[in-house]
Amino acid sequence: MRAVLKMVAWRAAFAAPLLVIVTIGMFALAQASPFDPVRQYLGERALVTSPEVAESIRQNWGLDRPVLEQYATWFGNLVSGDLGESRSLHRPVVEIIGDRLGWTLLATGSALVLMFAGSLAVGTLAAWRRGSWLDRAITGGAFANEAAPVFWLGLLAIWIFAVQLDWLPAGGLTDPAAVAIDPADVFTHMILPVTVLAVSQSSWLILYVRESVIGVLREDFVIGARARGLRERTVLVRHALRSALLPFLTLLGARMPELVTGAILVETVFSWPGVAAASVQAALAVDFPLLAALTLLGTAAVLAGNLLADIAYTVADPRVRTLGVS
Amino acid sequence: MPVRFAAGTLALLALAVLLVPAVVQLDQSLVDLRAAGQPPSLAHPLGTDEVGRDVLLRSIYGLRVSFLVGLVAALVSMVIGGLMGLAAGSLGGLPDRLLMRVVDGFNALPHLLFGIFIVALFAPSAAAVVVSVGVTHWTTAARIVRSEVLSLRSRPFVEAAISAGATRTRVVRRHLLPHLLPHLMLATVLMVPHAIWHETALSFLGLGLPPHLASLGNMINDGQRSLLTGDWWSSLVPGLFILVPTLAVSVLAQHWRDRRSPRWRSELEL
Numbered sequence A: 001m002r003a004v005l006k007m008v009a010w011r012a013a014f015a016a017p018l019l020v021i022v023t024i025g026m027f028a029l030a031q032a033s034p035f036d037p038v039r040q041y042l043g044e045r046a047l048v049t050s051p052e053v054a055e056s057i058r059q060n061w062g063l064d065r066p067v068l069e070q071y072a073t074w075f076g077n078l079v080s081g082d083l084g085e086s087r088s089l090h091r092p093v094v095e096i097i098g099d100r101l102g103w104t105l106l107a108t109g110s111a112l113v114l115m116f117a118g119s120l121a122v123g124t125l126a127a128w129r130r131g132s133w134l135d136r137a138i139t140g141g142a143f144a145n146e147a148a149p150v151f152w153l154g155l156l157a158i159w160i161f162a163v164q165l166d167w168l169p170a171g172g173l174t175d176p177a178a179v180a181i182d183p184a185d186v187f188t189h190m191i192l193p194v195t196v197l198a199v200s201q202s203s204w205l206i207l208y209v210r211e212s213v214i215g216v217l218r219e220d221f222v223i224g225a226r227a228r229g230l231r232e233r234t235v236l237v238r239h240a241l242r243s244a245l246l247p248f249l250t251l252l253g254a255r256m257p258e259l260v261t262g263a264i265l266v267e268t269v270f271s272w273p274g275v276a277a278a279s280v281q282a283a284l285a286v287d288f289p290l291l292a293a294l295t296l297l298g299t300a301a302v303l304a305g306n307l308l309a310d311i312a313y314t315v316a317d318p319r320v321r322t323l324g325v326s
Numbered sequence B: 001m002p003v004r005f006a007a008g009t010l011a012l013l014a015l016a017v018l019l020v021p022a023v024v025q026l027d028q029s030l031v032d033l034r035a036a037g038q039p040p041s042l043a044h045p046l047g048t049d050e051v052g053r054d055v056l057l058r059s060i061y062g063l064r065v066s067f068l069v070g071l072v073a074a075l076v077s078m079v080i081g082g083l084m085g086l087a088a089g090s091l092g093g094l095p096d097r098l099l100m101r102v103v104d105g106f107n108a109l110p111h112l113l114f115g116i117f118i119v120a121l122f123a124p125s126a127a128a129v130v131v132s133v134g135v136t137h138w139t140t141a142a143r144i145v146r147s148e149v150l151s152l153r154s155r156p157f158v159e160a161a162i163s164a165g166a167t168r169t170r171v172v173r174r175h176l177l178p179h180l181l182p183h184l185m186l187a188t189v190l191m192v193p194h195a196i197w198h199e200t201a202l203s204f205l206g207l208g209l210p211p212h213l214a215s216l217g218n219m220i221n222d223g224q225r226s227l228l229t230g231d232w233w234s235s236l237v238p239g240l241f242i243l244v245p246t247l248a249v250s251v252l253a254q255h256w257r258d259r260r261s262p263r264w265r266s267e268l269e270l
Helices: A002-032 A037-047 A051-060 A067-079 A093-128 A133-147 A150-164 A183-217 A220-227 A232-254 A256-269 A275-284 A288-316 A318-323 B002-023 B055-091 B093-107 B111-121 B126-136 B139-153 B156-163 B168-204 B216-227 B233-260 B262-269
Strands: none
Touching: A002 A067, A002 A288, A002 B093, A002 B111, A037 A051, A093 A133, A093 A183, A093 A232, A093 A256, A093 A275, A093 A288, A133 A183, A133 B233, A150 A183, A150 A256, A150 B216, A150 B233, A183 A232, A183 A256, A220 A232, A232 A256, A232 A288, A256 A275, A256 A288, A256 B111, A256 B168, A275 A288, A275 B111, A288 B111, B002 B055, B002 B233, B055 B093, B055 B126, B055 B139, B055 B168, B055 B216, B055 B233, B093 B139, B111 B126, B111 B168, B126 B168, B139 B168, B156 B168, B168 B216, B168 B233, B216 B233
């Protein structure tokens, strides 16, 4: 337990300054940007608005203040939970995130579970039948999958399962005609995006599981288990897979940025109403408050993922737990 | 066999990218509605898109643009990473620890999200894409160069040069850089497909190259509308032009790595 607490403290000591630096970086970039929010707010009216009115809007928004003061105000608001108002959707950013975060967590969470279970099964299978056509098909497929852009994979899935076979809807959260959110309807809409996200993230995991199970299968305790006459499945799952799994918990944490990237593209392709797709909409509309909040959220998600992976590792590996080595 | 096949495919694509634009000119703004949405045929081997543009020709042009943007972005990230790694490795001590924390920090950022952020604020363009990929991807090169410099620093020939009174710049230029270049070049080659991926992803989201320009991401983005009416070629074909070269590069890199470290290879073959 103390090891876990120490880990949390150590991670937090790194995460907090990093998030502050990210806010500074984002603010500096926005300052350097040639983009003028007042002009954007006025739109076509900018041509007929007198400079005095534009200037008063500028003053009203505090844009005439010194840069440091502007940053301090913005940062203070962020810390107190006021993320500002979205310039494109004209709603508080907190509300938008609140509406959408659940859908993103649902989709990416399901994708993670599917990726986990699927890659373990497929990777172990390839290791067990090493050198066979099945192994070659799996490794070859994993390399090809790694090279395929996730948005292309999404479109391929839409073309096969929504257009050609007409089994599943091509996108959205519910049927366009639906008036209420029906769990069964949401589930059918979830299948394609969740599967595509899981598949696109799974290549490295399949290859990793394959390689480490191959390595473990040569270890003495596995040979011993075989010699004792244990069933092949018991040897494979209880002995080989279990000890091959440990290091990959940390790797899973290191893959968090990729997961965020995948979520952005998959949500966009399938018009999934999550926060990741909202970041693209915010970028297209140059909506700084929303985009900044979502970028910060993405970074926080990566840091939280790293932390969870570390905790899981500490809990799973008795050597780390008792000796405090990591 | 797969290695030769990968090399052959890359050579073929390189030839197409170099020769085709010299022979057939592509009118970027051409629209021919009479030829719109045609499936693959003899006149258009990979079909035409929703406004009648030839998919094969545009894919080749798109690959050329993506490759150029990807190459420049990879070089930018290698230069930044190389300098950072060199500084961290040769200065050591506090600067080294600080720079490595910076590397950790950049690794914790979701790259595409920061790319989107940078591109959004500086108007979508090739330059914005290059900058957004360059400033988020230098950490790999920095790590490679740093660890290499650390191991080189304690070698006798470097110590001999230092004790003979060579200046810091001379040691770096004459003794470190020649050893670092091969590593940096391999890292660049591996970074190019990734940078191409970033360019196409940003273009696909409408945040990359100008929309009329034939780029692979733009083509996939344009094609996704007509995908629902059964036109698979205008969006899925350009994707193959990303997938195939990326796969070929990774096969070659794998082969090269196996050859360089035979111990690892023999362990895998056991």
